[in-house]
Amino acid sequence: MPDRPTGARARARAQTIQDIKRVARLHLASDGADLSLRSVARELGMVSSAVYRYFESRDSLLTAIIIDAYDELGEATEQAEAAVRRSDLRGRWQATAHAIRDWSRAHPAEYGLLYGTPVPGYSAPHDTIGPASRPVVVMTAILRDGLERRILVPGQHERLPAPTRSDLEGIIALPGFEGVTPALLARGMGVWAALFGLVSFELFGRLTNAVHDYDAWFDYQLRLLTRDLGL
Amino acid sequence: MPDRPTGARARARAQTIQDIKRVARLHLASDGADLSLRSVARELGMVSSAVYRYFESRDSLLTAIIIDAYDELGEATEQAEAAVRRSDLRGRWQATAHAIRDWSRAHPAEYGLLYGTPVPGYSAPHDTIGPASRPVVVMTAILRDGLERRILVPGQHERLPAPTRSDLEGIIALPGFEGVTPALLARGMGVWAALFGLVSFELFGRLTNAVHDYDAWFDYQLRLLTRDLGL
DNA sequence: AGAAAACAAGAGCACTGCTCACATTTCTGT
């Protein structure tokens, strides 16, 4: 009688859930986003309807995988960023960017789920917004540190459009964003989008036959982005 | 007896092909990328197998739509860019960027097909690379003009990684890219990726509840990108 | 007018997500 409300059964259930997600991600990597519940059930030696004891629907399985993937990506970026000396702002930012690219290259199917074309009927449930924001939080912390250490300039002489300034101030009011100036946040978000543009172009094959050494390419583009950010 | 090799029949066939593509794009916009051949056939009052007289498979229908979309996007950007005074390099670049965003906002489903997660088994046929490069050609022409008019600087003092320089020189050897310097092309491609990062974030809903006035947001980010480009 | 090509229709195959009634196993309260 373990401490948990239920014992062996709960453990078996958790194991089955893990197995389903694992096999589903394997299929996702090979067959793409049109995941077949029946085929993962087959591979696990269970009948297709049994899967519905663990996941309400195919979408809810996808959602679970998306949450896991967001958390893995968040974990990877947090660890990479934490490994850099605090005063090395540029290093922290570049470690963050590299961690995002590395994880994405290692899990292209999951990257497609997270940052590619949204599935039509599917709208991201609220459970995903927490994990999804982890890399953003990491980057914002770097910006705040940069301001505190007087390495980043607030960007005061930027003429922001009024609605954009208002939007940015709304974001800054959110927990974790305090202290960032609107102009710097705007730059950060722009660089953020640029980073994902780079990764998407690489993973989605937009640069095939044009760029061959993606590592060097990314390093160079990241150097430019780092400069744009002011680091 | 018209001039064409076949008369009424060929016209009817072309019309049917157009109809199928039109209805398919409608369904694409509402139901997403998992397009159902049978449902478009139903809507057109024909039996599903009849569609195969016009398109070899579902993928080939998607390919035809993709080519059309690339051409529309290319057409839109070319026209927008051509409408700007030749000496106004910044205006030409910004018109190009705005045309891309405008078309993408007007056709989000098609944008997802072109620039979102690639369909798993599906690999872009050669017929698509021509239309797909039209916006790139537009932008490259702006860069070359900028160099000729001494508005853009070649970016000589950039230290490019050797493999990246080699990749860039390979691109510059392609028709339409002559005269662009590697460093400037690198910047252009980076800004290019950033632009699609911005559009993707907007269309894929990454900024929901954060940015409300997307027009102002895009204008400001484009201003930053324009500056990064040197215009 | 006759031959050939194009087109349309419908049945059928293997697959999908999902539901439901039913059987079996495991846990829990007394």
Next chain:
DNA sequence: ACAGAAATGTGAGCAGTGCTCTTGTTTTCT
């Protein structure tokens, strides 16, 4: 320890999918 409850597994079945094939009709070409 035992009965009832809850969780889990099973297989049939429904409506939908992409695609193929056979059959019949229509249009075009010679």
